[in-house]
Amino acid sequence: MNRNPELEPSPDVQADAPRGRRWEAIATALRDDIVSGRIAPGERLPNEATLAARFEVNRHTLRQAVQALVREGHLRVVHGSGTYVRELVLDYALQRRTRMSENVAQAGERAKRELLSHERAKAGEWAGPLKVPAGSEVEILHTRASIRGRPVGICTAAYPCPRLSGMAEAFKAGGVITQALKDLGVADYVRVRSTISTRLPTPAEADALARPVTQPVLVVQYVNADLDGKPVEAATTLFAADAVQLTVESDGEVS
Amino acid sequence: MNRNPELEPSPDVQADAPRGRRWEAIATALRDDIVSGRIAPGERLPNEATLAARFEVNRHTLRQAVQALVREGHLRVVHGSGTYVRELVLDYALQRRTRMSENVAQAGERAKRELLSHERAKAGEWAGPLKVPAGSEVEILHTRASIRGRPVGICTAAYPCPRLSGMAEAFKAGGVITQALKDLGVADYVRVRSTISTRLPTPAEADALARPVTQPVLVVQYVNADLDGKPVEAATTLFAADAVQLTVESDGEVS
Numbered sequence: 462m463n464r465n466p467e468l469e470p471s472p473d474v475q476a477d478a479p480r481g482r483r484w485e486a487i488a489t490a491l492r493d494d495i496v497s498g499r500i501a502p503g504e505r506l507p508n509e510a511t512l513a514a515r516f517e518v519n520r521h522t523l524r525q526a527v528q529a530l531v532r533e534g535h536l537r538v539v540h541g542s543g544t545y546v547r548e549l550v551l552d553y554a555l556q557r558r559t560r561m562s563e564n565v566a567q568a569g570e571r572a573k574r575e576l577l578s579h580e581r582a583k584a585g586e587w588a589g590p591l592k593v594p595a596g597s598e599v600e601i602l603h604t605r606a607s608i609r610g611r612p613v614g615i616c617t618a619a620y621p622c623p624r625l626s627g628m629a630e631a632f633k634a635g636g637v638i639t640q641a642l643k644d645l646g647v648a649d650y651v652r653v654r655s656t657i658s659t660r661l662p663t664p665a666e667a668d669a670l671a672r673p674v675t676q677p678v679l680v681v682q683y684v685n686a687d688l689d690g691k692p693v694e695a696a697t698t699l700f701a702a703d704a705v706q707l708t709v710e711s712d713g714e715v716s
Numbered sequence: 717m718n719r720n721p722e723l724e725p726s727p728d729v730q731a732d733a734p735r736g737r738r739w740e741a742i743a744t745a746l747r748d749d750i751v752s753g754r755i756a757p758g759e760r761l762p763n764e765a766t767l768a769a770r771f772e773v774n775r776h777t778l779r780q781a782v783q784a785l786v787r788e789g790h791l792r793v794v795h796g797s798g799t800y801v802r803e804l805v806l807d808y809a810l811q812r813r814t815r816m817s818e819n820v821a822q823a824g825e826r827a828k829r830e831l832l833s834h835e836r837a838k839a840g841e842w843a844g845p846l847k848v849p850a851g852s853e854v855e856i857l858h859t860r861a862s863i864r865g866r867p868v869g870i871c872t873a874a875y876p877c878p879r880l881s882g883m884a885e886a887f888k889a890g891g892v893i894t895q896a897l898k899d900l901g902v903a904d905y906v907r908v909r910s911t912i913s914t915r916l917p918t919p920a921e922a923d924a925l926a927r928p929v930t931q932p933v934l935v936v937q938y939v940n941a942d943l944d945g946k947p948v949e950a951a952t953t954l955f956a957a958d959a960v961q962l963t964v965e966s967d968g969e970v971s
Contacts, residue, residue: 552911555964556966557966651966652964652966653965653966654963654964654965654966655963655964656807656961656962656963656964657912657934657961657962657963657964658934658957658960658961658962659914659932659933659934659957660932660957661930661932675916675930677914677915677916677932677957678914679912679913679914702913702914702915702932705913706911706912706913707911707912707913708909708910708911708912709810709907709909709910709911709912709964710908710909711811711812711906711907711908711909
C-alpha cells in the first residue's frame with residue numbers, strides 16, 4: 462500500500478476492507494460516480510496518481526478497478542490521452558415495428574426496464590389515442606429503462622381494459638413489453654404514429670432520470686396497434702438528451 | 717378619446733398619430749410584443765380596460781387592433797374567457813417526401829424562409845453524409861423559417877459542388893429549396909434518414925430563434941437524395957421547442 466498520511470481516508474472505500482477486495486470497492490465507488498452522473502459522459506478521469514492518492518492504494522490496485530469498469534463498458538481508454546467515461550448515445554429507431562427491447566439490444570448494451578409503479582384508472586386523456594370510451598378503464602405502467610445502470614428513459618404507458626388487464630403482472634414476469642403483450646394475446650403490433658417534442662423535465666422527472674433539471678428531454682408520444690388496427694398501447698416516453706437520439710429511416714424503395 | 721391624464725403617454729404609440737390610424741399603431745405594438753416573444757404563446761392578453769388605458773384609446777379603437785391581429789392569426793378569442801396569443805405548434809411530418817414548404821403550408825400558416833447567409837467551403841464534416849470527397853466543395857446555406865413573423869427554425873444545409881453550385885442564387889429567386897433544386901436539375905428527392913436529438917441552444921442560436929437560451933431546441937440532422945440515391949442535401953435544422961413538434965406516421969399498410 463502506498464498510503465499517504467497527508468490525506469484523510471476516503472469515505473468511499475472501507476479502509477479495513479480485505480486487501481484482495483480493495484479494487485472492487487474502488488470500482489464500486491467509481492461506478493456510483495458514473496451511474497449517478499457525478500462524473501459526466503465524455504469526461505476524463507483524473508490521472509492514475511491522483512486517483513491512487515484519493516483511494517489510498519497503489520497504481521496496480523487502481524488499475525484493476527479501472528479495467529473492470531472498462532470491461533463493463535463504463536469507461537474507455539484512449540491511448541495517449543486518458544481514460545474517459547463512455548458516452549451513452551443510443552440510436553433509437555422509430556419505425557413500423559418499434560421495440561424498445563430490440564433498439565437497446567442492437568446497441569449491444571446491457572439494458573433493463575423496470576416497473577416503477579402501476580395503477581388502474583379511467584381512460585381520460587388516453588381515451589382518444591386508444592380509441593376507447595373515456596369512462597372505460599386502462600392499466601397504466603410507469604417504467605424506467607437503464608443501460609449499464611444509468612437511466613436513459615422513463616415511460617408512462619396505458620393499456621385498454623379489460624382486454625389487457627394484467628399488463629403489470631405480465632410485464633413483471635419478463636421485463637419486456639412485447640412479451641407481456643404476447644402473453645395477453647397480442648401476437649404482434651405496429652407503431653401507428655410517433656410525435657416528438659422537447660422540453661425541460663420537471664424536478665420529479667429529472668430525479669427519475671438522474672439528470673439535472675436544466676438538461677432537456679426528448680418527449681415521444683406514440684400509439685401501437687394490433688394487426689387489426691386496434692390500439693393496444695398509448696404512451697409517452699421521456700428520453701435523456703445525453704443518452705438517446707431518435708432515427709427515422711425511409712423504408713420505401715427509391716423508385 | 718378616453719384619455720386618462722393619470723397615465724404617461726405610452727411610448728409604443730405615437731400620441732400624435734392621425735386618429736384613423738391609432739388602431740394600426742396599437743396593432744403594430746401588440747404584434748411586436750407577440751413576434752418578439754414578450755407576450756408568450758398561450759398567454760392571455762390583459763383585459764380591454766387595461767389595454768385601452770395603456771394605449772390611451774377607447775375600447776372601440778383597441779378592439780379594432782385586436783380584431784386585426786385575430787385575422788392575422790396572432791390572437792384567438794375564447795368566448796367567456798379572454799383573448800389569447802395563439803400557440804404556435806407546427807406538426808412537422810418526417811416522411812419519405814419531407815418538404816418544409818409543404819409542412820408549413822399544411823399548417824395553414826403564413827410562412828416564409830429567408831436566407832441569412834451563404835458560403836462556399838470544403839466539404840469537411842459534410843463529406844460523409846453527402847458521400848463526396850472531404851476535399852471537394854459544398855455550398856452552404858443558412859436559412860431561417862418563420863411563421864406569422866415569428867422564427868420557428870434555423871437550418872444549415874450543404875449542397876455538393878459543382879453539381880449544385882448556385883443554390884444560394886436559385887433559393888433567393890423563390891425562397892423554396894425544392895424549387896431551387898429543381899432549377900438546378902434535381903427533379904425530385906427523398907429523405908434518406910433523419911436523426912433527432914435535443915439540446916439547449918447557443919446564445920447565437922437562441923438569438924436567431926428569438927428564444928431564451930433556457931428553451932431547448934429539437935435538432936434534426938438529415939440527408940436528402942435524388943431518385944438515383946445520390947445525396948443532394950445534408951442539413952441540420954434547429955426547431956424552437958414551443959413552435960414545432962415532429963411526427964412520424966407509419967406509411968406501411970397494416971397487414
